[in-house]
Amino acid sequence: MAEVLRLRGVRKAYGGGASPRVEVLHGIDLTLDDGDFAALIGPSGSGKSTLLNLIGLLEAPSAGEVWLAGQPVHAASDAVRTALRNRYLGFVFQFHHLLPAFSAEENVLMPVLAGGGRIGAGDRQRARALLERVGLAAHAHKRPVQLSGGQQQRVAIVRALMNRPRLVLADEPTGNLDSQTAHEVFALLRELNRDEGTAFLIVTHDPALAARCDRRLSIRDGLLLDGAG
Template sequence: MAEVLRLDGIRKSYNVGTPVETEVLHGIDLTLQARDFLALMGPSGSGKSTLLNIIGLLDRPTAGRLAINGEDTGELGDAALTQLRGRAIGFVFQYHYLISAFTARENVMMPMLVDRGRPDSAMERRADELLDRVGLSRWRNNSANNMSGGQQQRVAIARALAMDPDLVLADEPTGNLDTKSADDVFALMREINRERGTTFLLVTHNDDLAARCDRIVRVVDGVIAGEGN
């Protein structure tokens, strides 16, 4: 099975070279294969957010190696990192971050528009296909601010899939939802994982949701403290 993500000895320090230099990640090793569905758990301040930013290519590690689809990201400049992030990684956050005045279709088109520069009919077809997949065909012309929280998060998942990424990073994606909507959103991500083979890394504090993942990795004080199935 193809290796989607590999972290070898990832360390991250802030205020490097100053008397208050602080290391918050202390040598993280982690591998994700295609079709993995992993829950990342840990207390507040454990380093989860820092680790997620590094995996998402939003920040660079101080030391260690990070590879996406076998490509060493440490060898890439900022422009190449941005391109790789846009094409290989999808993001779903606790808050959906949709553009409220845009329709559901327009929001899903945004990653493709950023990548290609201008809209075309193929983008619209792709957006409509994804909205159909997440059960929102009837709402594709609704503005984002005219949808429920669960519907907005479904649009956010469709947007995360717009570029057909190998890896989706979901940071507390059900944290703002009621129990029923949270369960529906989780089930949707699980279906996409199984049907499309998309790898998911899910940050959650919800033990029940984590128990439904294939793997659970716990981060405590900047190190991986344990892993289970």
């Protein structure tokens, strides 16, 4: 499998000058390959959010190297990071963040517009195929308020896959769902991981969910441990 993400000696600190300098991440090493399905667990304040922001190219490291799809991004400009983020990464959050004024299909198409593209027939075909894949073809023209919580999260998941990313970052994707719906959403992530070959990094507080992933990454006090699958 090809490598999609590599972090080497990554550190992140905040403050300096008049404020005390606080280092949140202390030399993180991590590699993710195409098709990986990994969980990231850790207590509040452990550095999970900071690590996710670095992997998602929302922040730059204070030191160390970050490579995405074979390209060095640790010293890249904001414009380059934005372009690479749109091309290679997808995002799923605890709260779906669907745009309420748009239909399910239009929400799925949003990454095309965010990447500066124009929506063509092929884009609409892929959006409809993805919605059909998750059982929402009949709901494509409904707005989010007309969908259940689980249906909204499924729209958010296929939206993350619209641009065929190599890595999807899922931050507590089942944290706002009841147990049965959470089980169904996790099964969907697993199915898409197998069938699309997309790598997933899932941040979760649920040890049972983490145990069902192939890798379990544990972060504590800014240090990362890679558990066996």
